[in-house]
Amino acid sequence: MKNEIKLIKTEKDYKEALKLADKLFDAKPDTPDGDKLDLLVTLIELYEKKNFPIENPSPLAAIKFRMEQLNLSQTDLIPIIGSKSKVSEVLSGKRTLSLNMIRRLSSELDIPAEVLIQPYDAIA
Structure with a gap:
């Protein structure tokens, strides 16, 4: 060339x-x-x-990574996700993200919505 x-x-x-x-x-x-x-x-x-396609991370991995980047604690997510228990359930995989949570996480933490809307299994 x-x-x-x-x-x-x-x-x-x-x-x-x-x-x-x-x-x-x-x-x-x-x-x-x-x-x-x-x-x-x-x-x-x-x-x-x-x-060499790069797959999107799982929604939970993206949230945890962004929290680490911004030096956020679980408590910092309460205004975005709801209550302390909801934050804990989401981050542990026991609760899936609602559309409202996805919108707020995307807006507040600047995580692309296409990453957050990916399906994932919640732990029962």
Whole structure:
């Protein structure tokens, strides 16, 4: 891929695209090389999305991860989820998330709704 940008169809194309992107990494925006880099990064992202998909975490894992990121305790979730017992039941997997909880968690903790609406089994 001698500075030629083309669709990435194979592992070889992918590796060549990564090498070229590395060479163009310091290109200034709105220059011919900057435009090449933007296009190349888009093609690389499409190839990676198709060939190396990343699954969403479970709703509970996402909530716990976000709590850790924001240094939140279970008590901090009471205004979002409801009561202390509801928070405990949700985080232990004994209670599934309601639509209202999903909306509030998405809004307040900035967790994508598509992650929170995934089905999961509550522990009986």
